[in-house]
Amino acid sequence: MKVEIVTHRDGAESAVEYEYRPRHEGERPMALDVLLQAQATALPDLAFRYGCRARNCGVCTIDVNGRPRIACRARVRDGDRITPMATLPVLGDLVVRRDGIARQLRGRLPAGEAGNDLNVAAPDDYHALTACIECYACLHGCPMHARNFAGGLPADMPAGEPPPDPAAGYPWGNPFSLLKLQRLRLDPLTTAAGRDAALAHAVDLGLDACVGCPGCKCGVGIDLKGKVIAELLAAAGDRLAKR
Ligand code: SF4
Ligand code: SF4
Ligand code: FES
Secondary structure, eight states, X not given: OEEEXXXXXXXXXXXXXXXXXXXXXXXOOBHHHHHHHHHHTTOTTOOOOOSSSSSSSOTTEEEETTEEEEGGGOBOOTTOEEEOOTTSOEEETTEEOOHHHHHHTXXXXXXXXXXXXXXXXXXXXXXXXXXXXXXXXXXXXOHHHHTTSTTSSGXXXXXXXXOOOGGGOOSSOOHHHHHHHHHHHHOTTSOHHHHHHHHHHHHHTTGGXXXXXXXXXXXXXXXXXXXXXXXXXXXXTTHHHHO
8 A cells, every 4th residue: 555645854845655564454554554654664754743542632633635634543545645734834744833723822711710619510512622632633724724824824825925933822713722712611610701701812813704614623523613613603792793
C-alpha cells in the first residue's frame, strides 16, 4: 500500500511516496501506523505529533486527502495523501502551531468568578461538551477561523502577507473556542456575570459568522451545531446586530 506524505521544511513543500509494509495479512493501518513505520524505516527525521494513540489527547490530527483526521483513529488506503492540517501554520513536516488557538482564550475564562459548591449537578449538555479532545479538526471549513488569515487558510496566504502571531492568540474564533465558552456557560459553578462574559467573548470572537453557516463538524462526534452554535446564537440574540 502506497501513500503520499507531504512534508514542509524551511518553507518548502515536498512529497514522498511511502510504501507501507502490512504487519499482518489484511491489515488496514491507521495513518499514525504509517507515519510511525515511515519514521522507523525510510524517513528517520520525519516530524509529526502523537500522544495517547487512543483518540484521547487530540494532538495527532493531520489532513488525509485534504480533510482533518485524527491520525491514531483514521484508516488510510492506497493512494491517500497525508498533509499537515491546512487550518494552522506549519512548523515543520506534519507539525503545526497549536498555541494560537489556546492563547485565544487567555483572559476570556473568568477565573475567580465561579462559586465553589461542587455538589451542584451539571446539565447533560455540559458533560457532552467535556468530550472535546482539543484535536482542532473542527477548524476545517470554518469561515470565522479563516478570517485570521488573508486568503482563508495559512497555506493560501499571499507571499509577503504577515500572518497573525499565534503567540498573541488569533483574533477570530473557531468551533473549539466557542465550545469552551458554551461549556463555561453551562458550568453550574459559573456565576451569572461569568455566563454573560462568556457570551460576550463569543460575540467578540466573531459569532456573527455562524449565522447562516451550515455548521461545524467535530472529529469525535460532538453535536457542535446543536449544542454549541445554536445555543450561543439563541442567547446572543440582538447582540450580534449591535456588534
Ligand atoms: S458555525 Fe460558526 S464556528 Fe461553526 S464552522 Fe460555521 S462559522 Fe465556524
Ligand atoms: S470540538 Fe471536536 S473537533 Fe473541535 S477540538 Fe474539540 S474534539 Fe476536536
Ligand atoms: S495520539 Fe492522542 S488522539 Fe491520536
